[in-house]
Amino acid sequence: MAIVDDIRSAAAWVAGRARHVVVEEDAIAAYAAALPPRAELPGLDAEAHVVDGPAETRAAFFLTLDAINFGSGWFPTIRKRDGRSGYFTVALGVRDRFRAHGAWSARELRTIDAATVAAVLGQDPAHELMALFARSLNDLGAHVADDHGGRFLGPVQAAGGSAVALVEELARWDCFADVSRYDGREIPLFKRAQVAASDLALAGAATFGDAGRLTLFADNLIPHVLRLDGVLRFEPALVARIERGELIAHDSPEEVEMRAGAIQVAELIAAARPDLTPQLVDQTLWTRGGGARYKAVPRPRARSTAY
Numbered sequence: 001m002a003i004v005d006d007i008r009s010a011a012a013w014v015a016g017r018a019r020h021v022v023v024e025e026d027a028i029a030a031y032a033a034a035l036p037p038r039a040e041l042p043g044l045d046a047e048a049h050v051v052d053g054p055a056e057t058r059a060a061f062f063l064t065l066d067a068i069n070f071g072s073g074w075f076p077t078i079r080k081r082d083g084r085s086g087y088f089t090v091a092l093g094v095r096d097r098f099r100a101h102g103a104w105s106a107r108e109l110r111t112i113d114a115a116t117v118a119a120v121l122g123q124d125p126a127h128e129l130m131a132l133f134a135r136s137l138n139d140l141g142a143h144v145a146d147d148h149g150g151r152f153l154g155p156v157q158a159a160g161g162s163a164v165a166l167v168e169e170l171a172r173w174d175c176f177a178d179v180s181r182y183d184g185r186e187i188p189l190f191k192r193a194q195v196a197a198s199d200l201a202l203a204g205a206a207t208f209g210d211a212g213r214l215t216l217f218a219d220n221l222i223p224h225v226l227r228l229d230g231v232l233r234f235e236p237a238l239v240a241r242i243e244r245g246e247l248i249a250h251d252s253p254e255e256v257e258m259r260a261g262a263i264q265v266a267e268l269i270a271a272a273r274p275d276l277t278p279q280l281v282d283q284t285l286w287t288r289g290g291g292a293r294y295k296a297v298p299r300p301r302a303r304s305t306a307y
C-alpha cells in the first residue's frame, strides 16, 4: 500500500477507537458544505517565502524550510517577529537568508551548526530548538548531496510527477521522520514530508498528477481549529490541560488522537466535497487558524520534530 494510504488507514483506525478526541460525525456534512470553494484559497504567502527565481532555488527553499517546519511546542519560548507566528518567524528568517546570500548548498547544510541557524532566525543559540533545526538540516544536506548530486530538484525529478513518490522518498530521511505509536501499532503521519510536496507544487517547483492523494498535514493547529468549530470533541480534562498551557506529551494517546482525528475529518470532508482534496482542506483550515478567534484560545502544544 502507498504511504499516503498507510497514513489514512492508520488515522481512521485511531479515530475509530479514540477515547480522548472524538470526531463529531454528525457535524461533518454542514461543516463541509460551508467550507469556501477552492478558488478562494490563498496561495503561498509570497512575502514570507521564496516563490520566484530559478526552480532549483525554490526547491532549495521549501526543502530547507520544511526540514525545520516544526517546533510548535517551543514557539511560546522563541523570539517571534512582531505580530508573526512561530512558523512565519522561521519562514521569514530563511527567506531573508536566501535573499541576502542565496540558498545554502547541500554541502553547507551538511555541517551547519546551531549558532548559525540561531543567527539566521534571530534566536538564542543555546535554545534547544536550534540544535534540533541544525541536526535536521545536516541530514537534509547529506541526502541532497549524496543521493541527488547536491541538486534540490533531484528528489522532485526522481519522483517523476508523483507527489506520493516524493513523500515515499522524504519519509525515508531522518529529517522528515514522523511515525507515532498508538495501542501497540505504528501510526505513520509524515506531516512535513507531505507539506513539502504540497509547498513544492504551490511554488511551481514541481508538477504532480496525484497531489489529491496526500492526506491532511497533521500539526497542532488544525485539531485546534476543528475543536473550536465543533467537529472534533476533546474530553474536558484534555481541554483543561491545553487551556492551562500544559505541554501534551508527544506520542501520548491524546496527541496521536488529535492528529489522527484531523486527518480523518479531512477524509470525511473530501468525501462530501469532491471539489476539495485533503490538501486543500488543510490549506483552508490552516489559514483559518491564523484568525483572531483561534489565536485567542490556547492551542495544543507538544514538543517534537514532527510539527
Ligand SMILES: Nc1nc2c(c(CN[C@H]3C=C[C@H](O)[C@@H]3O)cn2[C@@H]2O[C@H](COP(=O)(O)O)[C@@H](O)[C@H]2O)c(=O)[nH]1
Pocket (backbone or CB within 6 Å): 043, 044, 045, 049, 069, 070, 071, 072, 075, 085, 086, 087, 088, 195, 199, 202, 216, 217, 218, 219, 220, 221, 222, 282, 283, 286, 307
Ligand atoms: N497543517 C499544516 N500545518 C502547517 C502548515 C504550515 C505552513 N504551510 C504553508 C506555507 C506555505 C503555504 O501557504 C502553506 O500553506 C505550517 N504548519 C504547522 O503549523 C504550526 C505552526 O503554527 P503557529 O504556532 O501558528 O506558528 C507548526 O506545527 C507548523 O509545522 C500547513 O500548511 N498546514
